[in-house]
Structure formats: C-alpha cells, structure tokens
Amino acid sequence: MKLDDLKKEKELFTIPEGYFEDLPMQIQAKIGQSDRANTLAWAWGGLKLKYALPALSLALVAYFFVPKSGTNPLDINSLSTAQVEEYLLQETQLDDTEVVEYFIKSGQSLGLEDAGVNVPAEWLENEIDTEDLEDYL
C-alpha cells in the first residue's frame, strides 16, 4: 500500500470549543507568572548580594590584614614527643602491643639504642612473645 493512495487528513484531533480564543490569554497569564517569579528571584538574588558583599569584604580584610599565627604546615619533626604521646593516648585506640607489633613489622628500632641496648627487630619478632611482654608490663 502506498502512502500517496491515502487521502491526507490534516484535522485529526478535536479540541475544546473556544480553545484558541482563550489560549493567548492563558499564555499571557503564564508569562506574567514567569516574569513575577523571575522578579522575585532577582530580588532574592539582590538581597543575598546585599549581605554577601559586606561579608565577603570582611573575609578578605581578615585574610590579608589579620596577623597569621600557626599557619606553618605540620611536620612530624616539629612535634615534641610529649605531643605525639598525648595524641596516641587521647586520640587513638592503639594499645601497647599494637605499638610494639608496628615497630617489629616495620623493622624499625624500638629506640633501645639510646639506653645502650642494640636489639635487632628480627630478633625481637622471633624471641619475644608480645603477650608475655604485655603481661610483664
């Protein structure tokens, strides 16, 4: 079947009576709503700007003119042992055995060299039962 054989009908759908007489007014009303919404958005935007600008100015003044303190980046070497200990005690859940295991696994010294005792980490790992050590401590 060829499309050309069909009679071309352009009016295929019904519409409510008077629809096109009312449509321009409905569109104008919708445009009015849309414009009012835009005006409100602008007003709100302006209001926000009214407060945002002074706030931003104050922030800039504070940033550039208030003397800065303690702004150097933190470095582990800049911390005292007491600070590190305080952190470990207060802020972490580590217990003594975990600290010992960390040193053993990482192959680092336990710091006994300072006391004149040089104990290799491997030896500690093999020879010392951490639970016994904990009991002892």
Add this chain to the structure above:
Amino acid sequence: MVQHNSDTQSEPKAYMYLSKPPAQPASKAMMQAEDKELILKFRDEASRNWAFNQIVRKYQQRVYANIRKMVVDHDDANDLTQETFVKAWKHLANFREESQLYTWLYRIAANESLNFLSRKRRRFFVPLHDVRRELATKLDSGAGFTGDEIQLKLQKALLTLPDKQRLVFNLKYFEELTYEEMSEVTETSVGALKASYHHAVKKIEAFLAKSMDQS
C-alpha cells in the same frame, strides 16, 4: 469505516474540529515581512505585549497541531504549547532572524515535544514500547481523534517510528514544510532529513500493508 465518538468522560462536551490555520498571507515573502514587523514591534517595550499577542494568534494553531500529533493527548499538548510560547517570549528579543520566525517556533515546539516524551520515559522508567502503547491506547479510545479507520492505522504506524523520525514525517507530510525549512527546525542536514523521511514512508507502508492483510 470507524467513526470515533469523541464524547468521552475525560473530554469537554463541546468540540470544534481543529480548524485549518488562519488565512495564510498571499506569499511566504509577505508572511516573512509581517513577521519582521512583529519582531520589531516586540523589541519596542511599548508595543511588546501587542506584538507577541499577534504572534501567538498567528501561529498557535500550527504549533498546537504539531505538538498534538507528537503527544496525542490534548492536556499535554496544551501545556507544551503554552510552554513553547513562554519560551518564545523569553528569547524572542535575542532572536537573530537567521531562520524564519515560524521555523524557530516549530523548533521550540519540537524540542518541547521530544523532551516531554523523553522525560516521560525517564520519570516513570517506562520502556519505549510502553510509551508507544500508551499513545496508541489513547488513539484507540477515540478520545479526541476524529480520523477514520485508515487514518487511525496511519497514526499507529507513526507510533512505531522513533520520536525524531515521527517529527520529521509530520513536518513533511502534514505540515508540508520544505526540507530546508525542516532543516532549520530540526537542525539536521537536508540529506539526512530526506533519508529519514524516505525510510519513514517505507516503514509506514509496510505497517499499513501488514495491518490490511490482518484485517
């Protein structure tokens, strides 16, 4: 021949047939000159509302008819037609007149229709075929459809096409736009539009032949 009764509960009682567009100017050149004049008046604050009202009155039926063919339902078509003209109002001041006013309006209407159908699928996670079935069911219910049985089959055949191809078919077959005008509406090359329309016609003819055999 099946005559669909439009007196359903969901539709208003009083009807009029979708009439032909208002009397066309003698030529496209005249129409374009008139549109230019209206755009000029729109840009003047004092005559903006009047000019826009004239534009709406001039093109509302064509814009509505185009959208209605895409979305089938009157309420949806009404919403999208209003939205098309609201968008036209917002952007007409910046309209650069690189295309004709009516092709520009058609483009907004086409985008509104395609986005509406796309949103409908996404919002309800409805598969493509279900949206088509929903539109076909609306046609079958006869609510608002005045065409005869063969026209109903044609509309159902159109629903088997992808949305954009259906739009291309409608613009060519029903609106009788030239390929150049369609190119302005769809922002697609003339060659691609010719191919799309040709394939659409083949698919529709095959669908109609099959449905004739079945009946």
